[in-house]
Amino acid sequence: MKTAALILSLLASPVMADGVQSTGDLGLVIERASGSLVVVDRSDRAAIGRIEGLGDLSHASMTYSPDERFAYIFARDGGLSKVDILTQEVVARTVQAGNSIGGAISDDGRLIAVSNYEPGGVKVFDADTLDLVADIPAAGKTIGLVDVPGRRFAWAVWDSGEVFLGDFSGAEPDIKMIGNAGKNPYDAVLTDDAHTYLVGLFGEKGVTAFDLWADAPEPKRFLQDYGKTSEDLPVYKMPHLQGWAFSSGQFVLPAVGQHEVLWVDRNSLEENARTAVHGQPVFIIAQPASPYVWVNFATPLNDTVQVIDSRSHEVVATLTPGKAVLHMEFAPRGAEVWISSRDDNRVLIYDTKTREKLAEIEAAAPSGIFFTARAHQPGL
Amino acid sequence: MRSLVALFCLALPLHAQVPAERAKALEHMVIQDCGSCHGLTMKGGLGSPLTPDALDHADAEGLALIILDGVPGTAMPPWRPLLTEAEAMWIAHYLKKD
Numbered sequence: 001m002k003t004a005a006l007i008l009s010l011l012a013s014p015v016m017a018d019g020v021q022s023t024g025d026l027g028l029v030i031e032r033a034s035g036s037l038v039v040v041d042r043s044d045r046a047a048i049g050r051i052e053g054l055g056d057l058s059h060a061s062m063t064y065s066p067d068e069r070f071a072y073i074f075a076r077d078g079g080l081s082k083v084d085i086l087t088q089e090v091v092a093r094t095v096q097a098g099n100s101i102g103g104a105i106s107d108d109g110r111l112i113a114v115s116n117y118e119p120g121g122v123k124v125f126d127a128d129t130l131d132l133v134a135d136i137p138a139a140g141k142t143i144g145l146v147d148v149p150g151r152r153f154a155w156a157v158w159d160s161g162e163v164f165l166g167d168f169s170g171a172e173p174d175i176k177m178i179g180n181a182g183k184n185p186y187d188a189v190l191t192d193d194a195h196t197y198l199v200g201l202f203g204e205k206g207v208t209a210f211d212l213w214a215d216a217p218e219p220k221r222f223l224q225d226y227g228k229t230s231e232d233l234p235v236y237k238m239p240h241l242q243g244w245a246f247s248s249g250q251f252v253l254p255a256v257g258q259h260e261v262l263w264v265d266r267n268s269l270e271e272n273a274r275t276a277v278h279g280q281p282v283f284i285i286a287q288p289a290s291p292y293v294w295v296n297f298a299t300p301l302n303d304t305v306q307v308i309d310s311r312s313h314e315v316v317a318t319l320t321p322g323k324a325v326l327h328m329e330f331a332p333r334g335a336e337v338w339i340s341s342r343d344d345n346r347v348l349i350y351d352t353k354t355r356e357k358l359a360e361i362e363a364a365a366p367s368g369i370f371f372t373a374r375a376h377q378p379g380l
Numbered sequence: 381m382r383s384l385v386a387l388f389c390l391a392l393p394l395h396a397q398v399p400a401e402r403a404k405a406l407e408h409m410v411i412q413d414c415g416s417c418h419g420l421t422m423k424g425g426l427g428s429p430l431t432p433d434a435l436d437h438a439d440a441e442g443l444a445l446i447i448l449d450g451v452p453g454t455a456m457p458p459w460r461p462l463l464t465e466a467e468a469m470w471i472a473h474y475l476k477k478d
Contacts, residue, residue: 033411033420058420076419099424117425141426158426184455186426202455234450234457237416238426299413300462324412342412365412 023068023085027329027371029340029347030073031364032057037073038347038363039088040338042331042371045349045359049088055079055095061102061242061368064375065127066109071370072127074103080114082130085372092130096123104147107378111168113153115145122155124168134173136166144188144199144241146379148212154178154197156185163188163199163210165217179219181208186256187241190379200241202256209269222269223253223262232257233280237298240283242380247286247310252293254281261295263313273313278304283327287352288334292316296325296339305339307355317355321348329369340366398470410471417455422475426455432477443472 025042028051035057039049054060056077063072070091073081078097081090099118105111111133112125120141124134140159148154151169156162161181167174181188183203190197190212197210197217206224210217239254246252250272251264259279263272279301286293291310296302302324307317322341329338336358339348347361347369374380398406411420417427428434435443447468450458459468 056420056423058415059425076425077421077423099419101425186455203453234459234461235455236413236457236459236462238455343408 021086023372025372026068026085027338027369028062028071028083028085029361029363029366029370030057030060030062030368032060032342032367033365035075036364037071037083038361038366039085040347040361040369042336042338045361047361047363051083051088051090053090054081054083057367059101062370063103063105063112063380064370064372065105066375068372068375071372072103072105072112074100074114076100078116078118080112080125080130082127094125094130096125096132097121101141101143102145104145104153106147106151106153106168107149108151111151113145113147113155113166115142115155117141120157120159122153122164122166124153124166124173134168136164136173136175138162138164143185146188146190146197148190148197149194149378154188154190154210154212156181156188156199158184158186161185161203163197163208163219165212178210178217179208181210181219182206182221186238189241191246192378194378198241198251200239200253200256202235202238205256207253207264220269223264223271226255226258226260226262226271226274233259235280235298236300237280237282237302239281239298247293248291250310252284252286252308252310254284256280261293261308263310275308275313275315277306277308277315278318285328285330286310287337288330288332290334290352292352294328294337296328299324302326319350319355321350321357322346326367327369329371332371332373338369338371340369342366397466402467403470406467406470407474410474430475432475435476438476440469440472440476440478443475444468447471 027040029038035054036052038047041048055075058076078100082092084091097116100116103114121137138157140157142155145155152167181199182201185199186202188199199208209220253262261275279297281295284295295306305319309316321339323343327340342365349359418430419425422430448460450456
């Protein structure tokens with residue numbers, strides 16, 4: 001804990017010290033091993049505080065309230081915490097399951113849904129009080145939980161492959177199974193237009209798409225043939241799909257068990273191209289307002305980040321920002337990317353135009369970086 | 381020493397001989413990388429719980445083999461490309477808190 005003590009001493013006083021503070025350029029960085037969050041200011045490229053007591057954050061994520069003041073933190077140990085970024089305090093907390101994996105906020109900001117492994121299922125809470133609103137059991141671990149317009153959520157079940165759409169706009173929840181994605185879905189994502197729910201498969205090759213604009217969505221499988229010519233490599237870290245990039249009319253997808261990124265035509269779902277990369281992709285994230293996507297990789301090749309041009313499908317830059325790069329978050333208009341280096345205990349800030357490092361911030365074993373601008377993006 | 385015979389059959393080192401510096405790196409790897417699926421506190425996630433209680437009835441040798449060769453049909457990958465047999469045994473004992 002020497003590092004944590006050091007960082008604490010470097011942090012400035014709480015945000016509200018002199019009265020007025022806006023939140024539009026703030027963010028939170030997860031310190032996965034110490035159950036804490038660093039509050040960061042994007043404009044100042046600085047840490048401005050720390051919030052502690054959030055439990056096991058080994059696979060933590062969060063979502064923001066519409067006013068960008070509160071964040072809901074989903075912890076591995078089943079803890080759901082609501083933190084106030086301004087006062088830098090935990091204002092509500094419930095340990096709602098034994099083991100959970102992620103969550104989402106409804107489009108109207110009123111409901112928080114949490115995706116649980118143990119016991120499997122989805123629980124829905126009042127966003128103000130964290131009182132339980134609905135408890136939807138599942139026949140296994142739930143993954144890929146996203147918000148869908150109309151006070152709805154979609155999710156999939158790792159064990160059974162079933163995909164559900166839950167409507168929470170009425171007095172009673174209306175839960176429908178909309179189809180089977182395939183064997184062992186590991187994560188899912190909703191496109192930015194809330195049109196297509198894409199479910200990635202680990203237990204077999206392929207990705208399954210559901211058209212959520214349709215009255216009766218049906219599973220449509222694609223990319224069933226990638227990697228069939230070569231032996232799969234061990235997967236040392238599951239890819240994450242929340243950052244799945246949608247660029248230039250294409251989906252950009254990780255090839256599970258391969259050192260490749262796959263490009264798929266957004267309309268036809270046909271494979272356009274594949275790009276050989278440094279390792280197994282974990283996050284593939286589009287740099288906003290640009291043709292570029294940034295990729296990080298699974299251990300042990302996780303000291304590298306690559307930039308790919310979505311027009312040529314070629315790697316145009318290879319950076320080595322630090323040891324154990326776990327996540328990347330872009331400034332909403334794309335000028336900067338913040339990169340977490342877990343084993344260097346730092347967040348590295350890069351200019352996306354020059355791809356040079358601008359600054360760094362100390363954080364203890366940082367993983368996810370979440371800027372408040374996420375509050376206004378469906379699917380985040 | 382109840383599984384001495386089994387040990388010889390599997391040809392895994394009896395007790396892991398791992399230099400102190402490497403042991404530190406292995407501990408970091410267990411907490412951070414294994415923790416991605418099994419939880420930082422080893423209470424489980426996509427992967428099974430790996431607390432000493434959960435592993436009470438598991439042989440260290442068997443655990444080492446799972447670490448080295450993975451569990452086909454599940455998300456547990458083979459770590460043999462990254463670990464020696466002695467290191468896998470060290471991790472097995474570390475998890476069981478032997």
